[in-house]
Amino acid sequence: MKQTAAQRALIAALAWGVALLLFFPILWMVLTSFKSEVAAIATPPQLLFEPTLESYAEVQSRAEYLRFALNSVVVSLGGTLLALAFAVPAAYSMAFHPTERTRGTLLWMLSTKMLPPVGVLVPIYLLFRTVGALDTRTGLVVIYALMNLPILVWMLFTFFKEVPKEILEAGRMDGARTGGEFWHLLLPLTLPGIASTGLLSLILCWNEAFWSLNLTSSEAAPLTAFIASFSSPQGLFFAKLSAASTMAVAPILVFGWLSQRQLVRGLTFGAVK
Amino acid sequence: MSTTVAPHAGAVSGPAEGAGQRRPPSFFLLAPSVAVLLLWMIVPLALTLWFSFQRYNLLDPTVGGFAGLDNYEFLVTDPDFWAALANTLVLVGSVLAITVVGGTLLAVLFDQEFPGRNVARLLAIAPFFVMPTVSALVWKNLMMHPIYGVLGSVARGLGLEPVDWFADYPMFSVIVIVAWQWLPFALLILLTAVQSLDHEQKEAARMDGAGPVSQFFFITLPHLGRAISVVVMIETIFLLTVFAEIFVTTSGGPGNATTNLAFLIYARALLQFDVGGGSAGGVVAIILANIVAFFLVRTIARRLEV
Numbered sequence: 001m002k003q004t005a006a007q008r009a010l011i012a013a014l015a016w017g018v019a020l021l022l023f024f025p026i027l028w029m030v031l032t033s034f035k036s037e038v039a040a041i042a043t044p045p046q047l048l049f050e051p052t053l054e055s056y057a058e059v060q061s062r063a064e065y066l067r068f069a070l071n072s073v074v075v076s077l078g079g080t081l082l083a084l085a086f087a088v089p090a091a092y093s094m095a096f097h098p099t100e101r102t103r104g105t106l107l108w109m110l111s112t113k114m115l116p117p118v119g120v121l122v123p124i125y126l127l128f129r130t131v132g133a134l135d136t137r138t139g140l141v142v143i144y145a146l147m148n149l150p151i152l153v154w155m156l157f158t159f160f161k162e163v164p165k166e167i168l169e170a171g172r173m174d175g176a177r178t179g180g181e182f183w184h185l186l187l188p189l190t191l192p193g194i195a196s197t198g199l200l201s202l203i204l205c206w207n208e209a210f211w212s213l214n215l216t217s218s219e220a221a222p223l224t225a226f227i228a229s230f231s232s233p234q235g236l237f238f239a240k241l242s243a244a245s246t247m248a249v250a251p252i253l254v255f256g257w258l259s260q261r262q263l264v265r266g267l268t269f270g271a272v273k
Numbered sequence: 274m275s276t277t278v279a280p281h282a283g284a285v286s287g288p289a290e291g292a293g294q295r296r297p298p299s300f301f302l303l304a305p306s307v308a309v310l311l312l313w314m315i316v317p318l319a320l321t322l323w324f325s326f327q328r329y330n331l332l333d334p335t336v337g338g339f340a341g342l343d344n345y346e347f348l349v350t351d352p353d354f355w356a357a358l359a360n361t362l363v364l365v366g367s368v369l370a371i372t373v374v375g376g377t378l379l380a381v382l383f384d385q386e387f388p389g390r391n392v393a394r395l396l397a398i399a400p401f402f403v404m405p406t407v408s409a410l411v412w413k414n415l416m417m418h419p420i421y422g423v424l425g426s427v428a429r430g431l432g433l434e435p436v437d438w439f440a441d442y443p444m445f446s447v448i449v450i451v452a453w454q455w456l457p458f459a460l461l462i463l464l465t466a467v468q469s470l471d472h473e474q475k476e477a478a479r480m481d482g483a484g485p486v487s488q489f490f491f492i493t494l495p496h497l498g499r500a501i502s503v504v505v506m507i508e509t510i511f512l513l514t515v516f517a518e519i520f521v522t523t524s525g526g527p528g529n530a531t532t533n534l535a536f537l538i539y540a541r542a543l544l545q546f547d548v549g550g551g552s553a554g555g556v557v558a559i560i561l562a563n564i565v566a567f568f569l570v571r572t573i574a575r576r577l578e579v
């Protein structure tokens with residue numbers, strides 16, 4: 001489309017304006033995290049200030065940030081690996097050995113994702129209480145794996161579907177068995193797809209804030225719950241809240257940026273690519 | 274055809290039947306996933322239904338037994354329930370309107386060529402990757418706090434009285450936070466869809482004298498149809514159970530001004546220990562979600578090629 005210089009400038013200004021406006025709260029959070037508590041609540045807000053790392057040090061020493069971060073890492077990785085262990089074989093089987101039931105199975109898996117967590121909060125909470133899984137990392141790992149399993153199966157299925165049939169047939173002619181076919185042919189070909197599926201799962205687990213708030217209290221509480229503890233009025237320390245939040249958000253924001261393309265596929269169940 | 278899929282019935286009977294036949298090895302790859310998902314769906318669902326017909330309070334073990342429809346009757350005669358239902362619909366509806374309209378316009382905007390486009394896109398989608406508790410507290414304290422927040426300072430700078438957002442406009446404040454998180458999601462999905470648009474088609478329309486506005490309404494918007502419906506339905510599923518944003522900002526208040534269905538169920542079951550009442554609320558949430566799910570599954574089924 002041919003545009004005049006003025007139109008191009010307007011588009012650039014508008015787009016950048018919107019982008020900065022949307023990003024502003026995050027930027028402000030990062031800036032505030034480098035302020036002292038006094039500077040953080042100065043009015044009018046200070047744009048120029050002497051940066052300090054004291055809030056980071058404080059959050060670290062007082063609030064045991066690392067323990068919560070470790071919980072986040074463990075439950076996110078655990079939930080993702082467990083879900084992948086179930087999802088990879090399932091997606092493999094449906095993509096390469098489809099039967100007349102495959103379509104129904106896929107759609108049924110999708111439909112399980114439609115069960116709102118709040119609808120089953122009560123029984124899950126009571127079940128967890130009965131078996132002693134409340135406030136344990138194992139409990140969250142199981143919930144996260146089940147929660148994301150349908151999305152992962154779908155995403156892997158769409159990746160596996162893109163592997164050219166000819167390659168597999170060539171492999172079969174050479175006498176590769178199902179197991180060998182998977183390890184030597186498919187895994188190398190689909191590793192990028194599996195990796196981005198895992199990444200999406202990590203992001204979803206890391207940011208999950210319904211089950212983690214309801215099923216953990218202290219021992220197994222991940223960062224979502226740790227940040228929530230800043231909501232009490234006594235905890236109104238802007239700089240410390242910002243430092244803790246920045247540390248909680250930064251790693252996953254980078255992951256999200258890296259995988260935005262594949263994310264669309266996963267989040268829309270392959271309906272938008 | 275292919276839109277008449279009975280999602281629940283379809284696969285429940287699917288993989289399980291024909292137990293006597295010899296199975297291909299691929300069956301054993303699929304079976305574990307189907308089995309755990311089946312358990313994950315059936316067990317809590319059955320328990321929720323069961324509890325919703327029981328007198329069951331965690332604090333009072335002497336109360337028990339079959340309650341019939343008492344829990345439901347108590348629920349629908351409780352003004353809090355109708356307020357929560359209304360709040361849920363207001364929250365879902367407002368956020369959907371903002372994110373779909375805003376997301377569509379932004380998708381078209383970010384599809385244009387301009388300097389630094391890739392960086393601007395990354396900044397714009399960033400809020401989606403921020404965990405809900407962080408978004409809520411950053412907005413509540415750093416942005417909307419009447420004294421120390423940025424918005425308050427901006428208001429004072431313009432000579433206006435700062436607004437105490439969460440006290441005076443609690444629902445609006447929650448909507449702002451949730452919309453801020455989901456607008457980037459809509460943008461991300463719709464931008465992907467816009468980019469798959471055939472540019473020759475647009476070029477042809479332009480040659481025929483179509484202006485930017487009619488190009489948008491007659492070419493871009495129809496092309497985005499399915500992507501928009503997917504965004505609407507996926508967001509609805511998540512928005513029906515917005516919880517953390519309310520939990521850390523207003524705790525459903527002031528009064529019940531920001532209590533949605535998810536928060537009501539949480540409060541009933543885990544704060545008042547009324548398992549029966551909470552479960553009855555859960556059943557209502559499941560029914561609501563299933564109405565949406567029905568359409569979502571149909572839309573995706575149409576696209577699915579096996």
